[in-house]
Amino acid sequence: MxxxxxxxxxxxxxxxxxxxxxxxxxxxxxxxxxxxxxxxxxxxxxxxxxxxxxxxxxxxxxxxxxxxxxxxxxxxxxxxxxxxxxxxxxxxxxxxxxxxxxxxxxxxxxxxxxxxxxxxxxxxxxxxxxxxxxxxxxxxxxxxxxxxxxxxxxxxxxxxxxxxxxxxxxxxxxxxxxxxxxxxxxxxxxxxxxxxxxxxxxxxxxxxxxxxxxxxxxxxxxxxxxxxxxxxxxxxxxxxxxxxxxxxxxxxxxxxxxxxxxxxxxxxxxxxxxxxxxxxxxxxxxxxxxxxxxxxxxxxxxxxxxxxxxxxxxxxxxxxxxxxxxxxxxxxxxxxxxxxxxxxxxxxxxxxxxxxxxxxxxxxxxxxxxxxxxxxxxxxxxxxxSLFSVRSRDLYSSFTEQKSERLVRQISVALVSLLVFLGQAWSVLWFERLYRVEVLLQQSYMASVAGDLQKQYDLQAKTIALLPQSDRVRQIFATTNYLIATGIAGKKELSEQDKTTLNALVLQAVQEAKNATALNPLKTQNWETLLSIYQQLIGVVPEAEQWAVAGSVRAIQTDPANAMLRLNLGMLYAQLQDHNQATLLYRQAIELKPNLPGAYFQLSISLQELSRFEEAYQAMVQAQTLAKDPTLQVSEEEIKVIDEQVAALKKVVDDLQKQREAQQAQSQTTGTTSSTPTGTTQQQESSLPSGAIRLPEELGLPEEEAPTGVPTGTNESTPEPVATSPSPEPTPTPAE
Structure with missing residues (x-):
């Protein structure tokens, strides 16, 4: 002591x-x-x-x-x-x-x-x-x-x-x-x-x-x-x-x-x-x-x-x-x-x-x-x-030996103290950056509540500067850019400055969403953000539909058992009028979750577009049955729409049945064989192999490079306002 x-x-x-x-x-x-x-x-x-x-x-x-x-x-x-x-x-x-x-x-x-x-x-x-x-x-x-x-x-x-x-x-x-x-x-x-x-x-x-x-x-x-x-x-x-x-x-x-x-x-x-x-x-x-x-x-x-x-x-x-x-x-x-x-x-x-x-x-x-x-x-x-030891090989005096040992102890203490201090300083400085980002995100949220979009944008831009390798802040910034852009696009008349700002915001939203996926490609939410932005840009940005499909495919690859992702991709293909591909994805969603009424409903709609009315009727009846299950919490309005679809399809199927019976009676009289009426094509088999869940082979990623800009000019279009969930902004209460 x-x-x-x-x-x-x-x-x-x-x-x-x-x-x-x-x-x-x-x-x-x-x-x-x-x-x-x-x-x-x-x-x-x-x-x-x-x-x-x-x-x-x-x-x-x-x-x-x-x-x-x-x-x-x-x-x-x-x-x-x-x-x-x-x-x-x-x-x-x-x-x-x-x-x-x-x-x-x-x-x-x-x-x-x-x-x-x-x-x-x-x-x-x-x-x-x-x-x-x-x-x-x-x-x-x-x-x-x-x-x-x-x-x-x-x-x-x-x-x-x-x-x-x-x-x-x-x-x-x-x-x-x-x-x-x-x-x-x-x-x-x-x-x-x-x-x-x-x-x-x-x-x-x-x-x-x-x-x-x-x-x-x-x-x-x-x-x-x-x-x-x-x-x-x-x-x-x-x-x-x-x-x-x-x-x-x-x-x-x-x-x-x-x-x-x-x-x-x-x-x-x-x-x-x-x-x-x-x-x-x-x-x-x-x-x-x-x-x-x-x-x-x-x-x-x-x-x-x-x-x-x-x-x-x-x-x-x-x-x-x-x-x-x-x-x-x-x-x-x-x-x-x-x-x-x-x-x-x-x-x-x-x-x-x-x-x-x-x-x-x-x-x-x-x-x-x-x-x-x-x-x-x-x-x-x-x-x-002691980090070092002193061992005398010659005949040193006792005083010299003690002095050397004391010096070694002092060096050991000084070196360890310095290392511990530097380690603590590094942890404090590192955490200070993380903490400042959280403060800025909260300030940006308060700015959005107050309607100060410029301040919200500037504060989130600072978070990117502090943590450029964080996919979370880039995802938030991407969504914010696009929400601000849709706000501008909702104006009745756009000035040239509005158009310039709109183009810049959309471009930055796309780029930040892509940066988020590059920083953390295993995070499904990053791909969902990217595909959501591109889906709203279909018809505005060249190849936007390909990138929307690509983002959806990558989201499915990171979450292969998610039925909703396949349902949403099917709806995207239906929007692009590719109902054959849409029906394949709807069937995949149903195989993943057989009690998903939305998948049966959308499947029926695409089958109607393909004039396969009997299959469409069967799918809509299944949607009607599931919609009445109180545990699935289908709204009364949605049930009403499904009932109307079932009634309309029932009439079409009955008419087809009457045509078939008439053709069969005529064939018995003339001795000829009739062809199958429209709407009775055989149900296409699901693309899912037994015991495995995979993507259809035709759903490969597009090879085109990402769009580098938004088209400009006198006839340029502006994106419609986004009908999606609010931006994942920070909130003043913790998520449960």
């Missing part, structure tokens, strides 16, 4: 800082959010993680500089976290289709929280100034504070004065007054936090000896139990917060498909690429469930999520992390009983449900608190390292 009093006080101060930072993190992290980013919850919680980790890192640097040695405290949990994070980094580097996405989500969180655990547990030393007994547990009360606020807002929600009401009144925003808005990002996670607090205080009720302490913990136990029951009620089926999870069977099927390829079996598809894996490998059987048109961004359970995204190596690291956590916790259950119960509850959550940024952050912080409590009782497991 350092004998200098000032140095000892500084070491003691940095040691105390670890406890206060971890406790402050537990008190703030579950409830922390800010409204001036497009995602008010997750991005701001990552920012809080980085701030806490940076404070702990600086404290560690100060401590090793004062001690004159590089200090580490090895543990199985630290080794497991390093291995777990390393597999995520390896998978992100080797397999992810977009590095921006790969290092802005789960992998970034794991890197930061690994540093958080290392710094907080290493600088925590045997302390005389902080003596937390079972009567005054700093970490438990910090956790109780955040969980208590969550419980209060849950209990107030039925009265209409819950968290959204409080935020709206405090900040002048207009969030929907719903229980589904939670600062944890998930009502389910809120429930688990409340349950863990309930169990923790129940443990203290049985452990405490003094009556006052028992009474206090009993009160908190009753409060958290009530809040847990109310939260659980909201999560029941048909209630406001009812859960929607990917079925286990489809999660399992996707994971097994990943294992069929050696590379992805080993290291997965990438930490942030589960959505791409879902669309690529989604089983057709999912189309028979109510979630057939939902794109899930996570597996049913965390084990399958990790197996899919980081492969077998990641799964082994996950198992090692779990076993290390339990081996560390349970020997300490007597000293840290309440923290152990909280950690065990969160570990259970990660086994049964997919992990989130919030759940993983709280879990690592609780494990850090347990290890800090352990370290206060024992400093013997801390190790002082």
């Amino acid at each position: 350092d004998q200098q009093p000032q140095s000892s006080r500084l070491v003691e101060l940095t040691s105390s800082l670890s406890s206060y930072v971890v406790a402050g993190f537990l008190a703030l992290f579950p409830i922390f959010f800010l409204l001036f980013t497009s995602n008010p919850i997750e991005i701001n919680k990552i920012a809080l993680m980085i701030v806490a980790c940076s404070l702990l890192g600086l404290a560690w640097i100060v401590q090793i500089m004062k001690k004159g040695s590089v200090l580490i405290r090895p543990s199985t949990i630290l080794a497991a976290l390093v291995l777990f994070t390393g597999t995520s980094v390896l998978s992100a580097l080797a397999t992810s289709s977009n590095r921006i996405d790969a290092f802005s989500g789960r992998t970034l969180v794991m890197l930061v929280m690994t540093g958080f655990f290392f710094f907080s547990t290493t600088i925590a030393r045997r302390s005389t100034t902080i003596a937390l007994s079972s009567k005054s547990n700093l970490f438990l009360w910090a956790y109780t504070f955040s969980a208590g606020l969550l419980g209060i807002f849950v209990l107030l929600q039925p009265t209409g004065f819950g968290l959204p009401w409080f935020i709206n009144r405090s900040f002048g925003v207009s969030l929907p007054n719903s229980i589904t808005f939670q600062t944890t990002g998930s009502l389910l996670l809120t429930l688990f936090l409340l349950i863990s607090a309930t169990i923790a205080h129940l443990t203290e009720v049985f452990a405490q000896k003094e009556k006052l302490e028992k009474t206090i913990h009993s009160g908190f136990f009753a409060f958290f139990l009530l809040a847990s029951v109310v939260t659980g009620y909201f999560l029941l089926p048909n209630n406001e917060g009812a859960l929607i999870f990917q079925p286990f069977s489809s999660s399992w099927s996707i994971a097994m498909d990943i294992l069929k390829q050696p590379k992805t079996a080993l290291i997965g598809v990438g930490p942030e690429s589960y959505l791409s894996a879902f669309t690529q490998y989604k089983p057709v059987s999912l189309n028979t469930t109510p979630y057939w048109n939902v794109r899930f961004g996570s597996a049913r359970i965390e084990v399958l999520q990790i197996l899919t995204t980081t492969g077998i190596i990641g799964l082994l690291a996950f198992v090692f992390f779990y076993s290390s956590a339990f081996r560390t916790m349970f020997p300490l259950r007597a000293q840290t009983r309440s923290l152990v119960t909280i950690a065990a509850t969160l570990l259970l959550y990660h086994l049964v449900f997919p992990a989130t940024t919030v759940s993983f952050g709280i879990l690592v912080a609780i494990l850090s608190a347990i290890c800090i409590e352990k370290n206060r009782q024992n400093d013997q497991d801390i190790i002082a390292l």
